[in-house]
Amino acid sequence: MEYDKILPDIIKATDSKILLVVLDGVGGLPNIETGKTELETAHIPFLDEMAEGSSCGLTIPVLSGITPGSGPGHIALFGYDPIETQIGRGVLECLGIGVPLGRDDIAIRGNFATISPDRIVLDRRAGRIATEENQKIVSLLSEKIKEIAGVNVSIYTVKEHRCAIVLKGKGLHPSVSENDPQKEGQPLKPIKALDSQSEKTAEVLRKLESQVMEALKDVDTKAKGLLFRGISKLPDIKGFSEKYKLHSACIATYPMYKGVAKVVGMDIIEGCDTIESEIGALQEIYNRYDFFFLHIKKTDSYGEDGNFDAKVKILEEADTYLRNIKKMKFGAIAITGDHSTPSLMRSHSWHPLPLLINSPYAIPDDVKRFTERECAKGILGRIHSKEIMYLLLAYALKLDKFGA
């Protein structure tokens, strides 16, 4: 990012505190009957009051028209370019189930598959075995396979036919071709290193592939082998303390968001399972950090379910609890989402979504409600999500002047 060239010269640590509230999937589309979006329908007096006293705008998660997954959506909110800094699918799978990853570990998505003894892939999902069966197989494999060529191998159940694999050891690099032929009736593809640094990873995975087949040969299950996908490592990026001189904390209920926050070096506050407990945690840790990422998940889940009314309700619930942040003092607050999840679409979408920035140095504009159409009139205009962190740093007076 262009910021990288100048940030080290202008960033400074100060006492001011920054709060980033992410209402996951907050943006929506009009209800076909009422013509109003979820936010326009909801009674959200606190968010509206905040919008009225803040600078508002719309934020584009990645690029116009691009619908982000949770990874890119959050990486952008954390001030990294979501296209330059991609988190591999193996890493995301591990983060999603809360598996800790070290900088040098290799993370892989695994599919249990039905594979014939002569290596033909008969069913890429092993008949979508039940999660319980997956757990039994994983515990059997974990018993038999602990180390290959000096590399520690761990296998974790995700669900149904899906698992995650972590390789821990020296000299591992992730540029390795996958064995998944993508089509059934085809043989397993050979696992090859795509650069010389990745030879060892390829060797370990080839051995793992055959040891798994050997171990499952006589077991009563459709899972007869493993397809390796999304072979990856944590991205090599500067974390929040080095990049922004921030001591940062993540308050979230789901492993995925804690995981992405961990990738950028945030401390993870554990034990939150409701919005109420998240706000409680924020109050509790307020004195110990200078950056807080507060993630509210359910707005997204109900959007994905296509449940317009439930999404409205959860927005109202969030609004009630969020009012408590008024009791705490922040140099700058942003309230936004990582992407839109319109109930109408039952999925993430590319639509720009509301953003407000509250600070003593923010010009309040004409926006009176925290909605898509109102925020479109705001003084911040339309920005990209990756810019938000730099605005927060500016509004919290943590950036020196660039150039004399």
Add this chain to the structure above:
Amino acid sequence: MEYDKILPDIIKATDSKILLVVLDGVGGLPNIETGKTELETAHIPFLDEMAEGSSCGLTIPVLSGITPGSGPGHIALFGYDPIETQIGRGVLECLGIGVPLGRDDIAIRGNFATISPDRIVLDRRAGRIATEENQKIVSLLSEKIKEIAGVNVSIYTVKEHRCAIVLKGKGLHPSVSENDPQKEGQPLKPIKALDSQSEKTAEVLRKLESQVMEALKDVDTKAKGLLFRGISKLPDIKGFSEKYKLHSACIATYPMYKGVAKVVGMDIIEGCDTIESEIGALQEIYNRYDFFFLHIKKTDSYGEDGNFDAKVKILEEADTYLRNIKKMKFGAIAITGDHSTPSLMRSHSWHPLPLLINSPYAIPDDVKRFTERECAKGILGRIHSKEIMYLLLAYALKLDKFGA
């Protein structure tokens, strides 16, 4: 910049004239008592009338959240990328005091410092000696040190402990490490060439360092040596005549802005010290140029002083004199600033600031006032300052079609 790839093919010289009015630090923040910004408070009928008849918008000086110094602020307004094209601090110091610089000269900021005979830096500012003492020392040194290794050395007083040094000669490059240890009680750092081209500059500076110490050894002053900082050269860029085919003039009252204008090849119109005299100069030279950069300084100075009322007054004064530009014919006029300087902050800031573009080919929008919040509603939206020059060229019909 992306424009560089196509500009040479589409730029053309024409008779139309362009005026760029820069109200330094024009943007502001709401007064805590009234809720109105400086521009919203000021009676500026001419600027408002211009806004009403123009296309308006907000301009981001560098990047969202980045507060520019005068160098990057103006380089962007002149159509160069302010991150790619950085002006070194030594060059800015020279420009700020009006020292002429050639393309191949090395410019350096100097600090007179108290340095022990065994090279320990005791006081990096030599007790902030008075400017008069600085002048005496500079004249003594200038007497004794005129040339080193065939390179012409000139030293200029800036103020207090600060001076500027210019090296003129062949084969000089600025990639040289600084001798400033940054901390007191530490020895001078060795001056080293950071690339092979810069060996000669390093040699000259090492000799200059010891000759200055020798010359000041027995003088009754705390200044016992020189710290060299911001060793730099003019940026290697195309000037206005080559880049834009424009014959351009700068009307400004302060050396810094004349200096930056000179970097991009403008002719400097000397002898202006008030807004009135600047407008007079514009009328006088109107026939001789096709691009005019008119810089009004005091809006920034009063912002930096935190003097809200004085900033309002100077905006009103500028408004009165600027009305005279209506008598002259321009193909395109832009009125904007290089950055905001809110009185509330007593400093430059990152906030986007008002911009209007007036031309027979500009669509007047709903904006009725030349203010931050009104211009936010304008048809130009939010653009980056580095785009303004290309818009001016377009509105003045100096750009051909790109592609067939």
